[in-house]
Structure formats: structure tokens, C-alpha cells
Amino acid sequence: MNPQLATPRFTGLLAPFDLRTTALLRTDVLVIGSGIAGAATALAAADQGAEVLLVTKDELDATNTAWAQGGIAVVQLPEDSLEQHVQDTLRVGAGVAEEKVVRSVIAGAADAISWLESLGTAFDRHDLSSGDAHGTLQLSQEGGHTHPRVAHSNGAATGREIQRALINALRAHPRITIRPHVFVRDLILRDGRCVGAAGLQNGRAEAMEIAIEATSVVVATGGTGQIYRETTNPTGASGDGQALCFRAGASLADCEFVQFHPTTLYIAGASRFLISEVVRGAGAVLRDRNGDRVMAGQHPMADLAPRDVVSRAILERMVATNDTHVYLDMSSVRGNPHELFPSIARICSTFDLDLAKDSIPVRPGAHYFLGGAATDADGHTSVPGLFAVGEAAASGLHGANRLASNSLLEGSVIGRQCGRIAAREAQEAESSGMRLGLPRQLPGPVLAADPPMLLHDDLLYALKSLMWRQVGLRREAEGMADARARIAFWHQYLTRGHLANRAACELANMLTVAALVTEAGMQRDESRGTHFRTDADQRDDERFCRRIFLERADDGAINSTIGPLAQPTDRTPA
Numbered sequence: 001m002n003p004q005l006a007t008p009r010f011t012g013l014l015a016p017f018d019l020r021t022t023a024l025l026r027t028d029v030l031v032i033g034s035g036i037a038g039a040a041t042a043l044a045a046a047d048q049g050a051e052v053l054l055v056t057k058d059e060l061d062a063t064n065t066a067w068a069q070g071g072i073a074v075v076q077l078p079e080d081s082l083e084q085h086v087q088d089t090l091r092v093g094a095g096v097a098e099e100k101v102v103r104s105v106i107a108g109a110a111d112a113i114s115w116l117e118s119l120g121t122a123f124d125r126h127d128l129s130s131g132d133a134h135g136t137l138q139l140s141q142e143g144g145h146t147h148p149r150v151a152h153s154n155g156a157a158t159g160r161e162i163q164r165a166l167i168n169a170l171r172a173h174p175r176i177t178i179r180p181h182v183f184v185r186d187l188i189l190r191d192g193r194c195v196g197a198a199g200l201q202n203g204r205a206e207a208m209e210i211a212i213e214a215t216s217v218v219v220a221t222g223g224t225g226q227i228y229r230e231t232t233n234p235t236g237a238s239g240d241g242q243a244l245c246f247r248a249g250a251s252l253a254d255c256e257f258v259q260f261h262p263t264t265l266y267i268a269g270a271s272r273f274l275i276s277e278v279v280r281g282a283g284a285v286l287r288d289r290n291g292d293r294v295m296a297g298q299h300p301m302a303d304l305a306p307r308d309v310v311s312r313a314i315l316e317r318m319v320a321t322n323d324t325h326v327y328l329d330m331s332s333v334r335g336n337p338h339e340l341f342p343s344i345a346r347i348c349s350t351f352d353l354d355l356a357k358d359s360i361p362v363r364p365g366a367h368y369f370l371g372g373a374a375t376d377a378d379g380h381t382s383v384p385g386l387f388a389v390g391e392a393a394a395s396g397l398h399g400a401n402r403l404a405s406n407s408l409l410e411g412s413v414i415g416r417q418c419g420r421i422a423a424r425e426a427q428e429a430e431s432s433g434m435r436l437g438l439p440r441q442l443p444g445p446v447l448a449a450d451p452p453m454l455l456h457d458d459l460l461y462a463l464k465s466l467m468w469r470q471v472g473l474r475r476e477a478e479g480m481a482d483a484r485a486r487i488a489f490w491h492q493y494l495t496r497g498h499l500a501n502r503a504a505c506e507l508a509n510m511l512t513v514a515a516l517v518t519e520a521g522m523q524r525d526e527s528r529g530t531h532f533r534t535d536a537d538q539r540d541d542e543r544f545c546r547r548i549f550l551e552r553a554d555d556g557a558i559n560s561t562i563g564p565l566a567q568p569t570d571r572t573p574a
Helices: 036-047 082-092 099-107 109-118 158-172 240-247 307-321 342-349 407-431 456-470 477-494 502-523
Strands: 023-032 052-056 176-180 182-190 193-201 208-219 258-265 285-287 326-329 360-369 372-374 386-388 547-552 558-563
Touching: 023 036, 023 193, 023 407, 036 052, 036 158, 036 176, 036 208, 036 407, 052 182, 052 208, 082 099, 099 109, 099 407, 109 407, 158 176, 158 407, 182 208, 182 240, 182 502, 208 240, 208 407, 240 372, 240 386, 240 502, 240 547, 258 307, 285 307, 307 326, 307 360, 372 386, 386 407, 456 477, 456 502, 477 502, 502 547, 502 558
Parallel strands: 023 052, 023 208, 052 176, 208 386
Antiparallel strands: 182 193, 193 208, 258 360, 285 326, 326 360, 547 558
């Protein structure tokens, strides 16, 4: 690999911006993304009186939220407490979660459930006729939780139900305009402030260039799972928001932390499908091809240990047994699995697997990106006028590993708060005459006279395989350095040509995010949470009980700094 290409360089824009040739839209608050974080933000901003434009690159339900199975963590049982939920979150976060944010989000859990139910979300509740349950929420226990506290819908189809209710609420709100099939290519800055975005509106013919002027811009685009060969994420999870924020100059944090879910349905040649943690919470256990327990002696919580622990144990057992997967033994499930997990049972049945009788082949897959634009508890990024929420943000809630079912909670609590703040700031700017508006034009990257011919699908597969092998569950310095050089090489040639379509822009975003994950992984010379290095396999609190922040330098390089926690805590490793 050419050493001159060992460090990726990134421009501020993927394409030139020229308002003179671009259709213009205006709004108070622009929300990019329609999952729980984006929808909560849009609804709260509109309730505050702002005019909101919500755009999404696909249909409204093409989100990670809709794919979420487990549920929302909320304290309900008398033997449980908010403090215990806080401590579980901090423990799993492995010393780098921000305690102030953790406490704020968890304190808002009960209200989040009430709000979602007011929109029409139907959570599973105990039958009123059962006597002593009195219609209370049914609660499951998931990995890392010391008590059952996961509220769910239809067993393990919670995200789909929440997304349905949110879409209905979005469509019904008079101050929310929805535009699907808008791919946001770049954020637009003026005098250091984010003032809108430019992108592609896909019609039946060729995509149309559009620009959106907004006083507050909220990035809520979800995750990055598609940079890996094995993932539970939908195809649209290409890290667009993280890349947008990085190119706009925002500080990103925690990019080395990628959570791999231990149990993804593995059928060679078939799409991967998440087998929710609630299945293990109901009694299922992991076994290898010989029938031996995978988690025996691995962790005090056994099969309900934190996800990073279980995922690495599965990987080690796959290597030891020379197998492509392990098995989820359903024989110990308490109750009828078809009734408990109807959506999972339905998917498995398409592969002739019966939850009541068969063991389910599973392996880890990239599931949740813990990094993103560094924000406060209100969603503010380091760029004025720019907010980020949900999986596109690094609020500090999760730290080095996410406690199961805290993500939908985060999207609801911080999303609603962000919406209120974004609306208020937009209204204040409007009333004070400080609304800047879009610049007339901005230069884009210099294009090669003869741009290279690239097979995008081939490059995409190469990237996903590279990240899986060298920046996945197990990492080491030499492999990450090689990955960084390859990513730099691919990115340089991809961006020599005009990125005129969504597929090319998504690939550019994926290369950007892959570079950020790799760079942060190289900087964190230890193992912590989801980040495991074979060449530095111990946790080093003296040097690394801190967060790693990345920014785009003036020359396009990635600048990294190691910053202290807002409230340092001394936590026992998970």
C-alpha cells in the first residue's frame, strides 16, 4: 500500500453547492431521519410551534427503530429502582459513560412510555383478569440488567409497533411536512453555523438537486451497520449522519465502540435476522456443536452477560470448534416460544426452524454504533445550529457498551428534549433577525479530468469484509493500520468522480465512517467494552478512562484528542 495514502483525507462537501441551479425549500427545523429519535424530535419541535420539515431517504418505516425487537428499559418492579438502572448502565458502559446524561435519560423512562402510549403504542400488559397483575406492563430481562425492566410489544416486535404509532402522529401533525426519498448529501454552513442541507430528491426520473434552508438542523439518521459483512441493520444503515456531521466540522466521539449483537440468525446465503435478547431472558441458552454451554464459567450473568462478553465468547467457541455458528437452545424457555415471540417464530419458520423443537443457529453481527456526533443532553453538537440524536449521536449515555433496550429510551427522551430546544432556538433566531439563510454557492472537491471507473458493489463488499476481519470483534494495531491505508486508497479514487447518485454518496459515507472507527480504534490502546484488542487485551483506566474525540482538520485529515469525562466515575468492569 502506498504510504502516502495511509491517512484518509476528507473534503467538507461531497459535491459543489449552487443555489442558482437548485430547488429551494425553507423551514424552521429540519429533521433528517424518521426513527424514534427523529420522530420524537419532529413532534416535540412542532408542538413547540415550529414549522418542521422531516426528510428520510427511504420510506418512513425504513429505520433501525422498526427493526428493534427488545423494547424500552423502564423501572416498574418494587424490587427494582432508578438507581439500580443507573448503576447497570454505568457498569456496562465500562467507565466512560457520562453519569449526568445517564441519570437524566433514565429518569425520563416512565414519561417516555406514557408519551408513546398516548400516541397509540400498544405495549404488552398483564391480563386484568389475572388477579394480582392489574394490567401492569409485562417486563422482560435482557443482558446486563439486574432486574426485568424491558417493556415490549407483541413479544419481540416492539420497534415495529412504536414506528407505526410515530408515523401516524407525524402524518397527523399540522406543522410537520414529510418528504420521503430525500437523500441529504451535505450539510451547508455559513459563518460557522449550520444553515441547512443539500441533497437529492428521487423522483420517477433522475434525482433532482434540492436545498433546504433551516435555522435548526437535526441529524437522526441511525446507524452504521452496513460497513460490516455481518449485521442486523437494514440496508440503509450506511452512517450518513455521522459522515455528514464529520464533514461539517462537528466533533465526533466514541467511534471505536461498535456493539455486536451475539445472536443473529445464521443461515448461509440468507439475510441476517436478529434473535432478540429477550429469548435468552426467557431461558434459552447458547451451546456449541457438541452441546456444551458457551457461557459456562465466562461471566456471573452467564447467557445474560453484557453483549460484548457474549459475542466474544461465541467467536472464541466458533474458532475452537471450527464452526460458522453456535446454537440457541430453546428447550429451557419458560412458556410457549410461539406465543412469546411470534415475529421471531414466523421468520424462523421460513427456514423450517420450529422454536418449540429446534435449536437456532446464531452468530454475532454488527448491531449498534455507539459513536457519533458528540452532543450534550439536549442534542447540541459543536457546530452552532446543528443537533444530533439517537444512534447518529454520542450523547455519553452508553459509554463503551450499550445496556440492552436503552437505545429506544434515549431516542425518545433526548429526541423530545432536542425538539423543544431546536424549536426555541429557531424561533429566537427568527424573532431577532439572526437567521442567516443559505449561501449562494460553495465549491466542492476538485474532480479528476478522467475519473476512474469503479465497480461500486465490488468496493462495497471489499470494505465490509475488511472491516469484519480487521476492525470487528477482535482488533490489533497492524490490522487496523492496514485497514486505514486501504480505506484511504479507496476513498481517494471514489471521490475523484462526481458523486451524482445516492449509491455513490452512501459508499463515500461508509468509507468515511470506516475510517473514523479505525482511527479511534488505533488511538485506544487498550480493551474496553465493545473494543477488544488482542495486542492490548487489558483495560487501562489510568490512561483511557476517557473519551476519544475526532474532528476533520483543515487539510482533511482526522484529528484525534482524548478528553476527560464530564463527571469521572470509578466503576467496576462489566
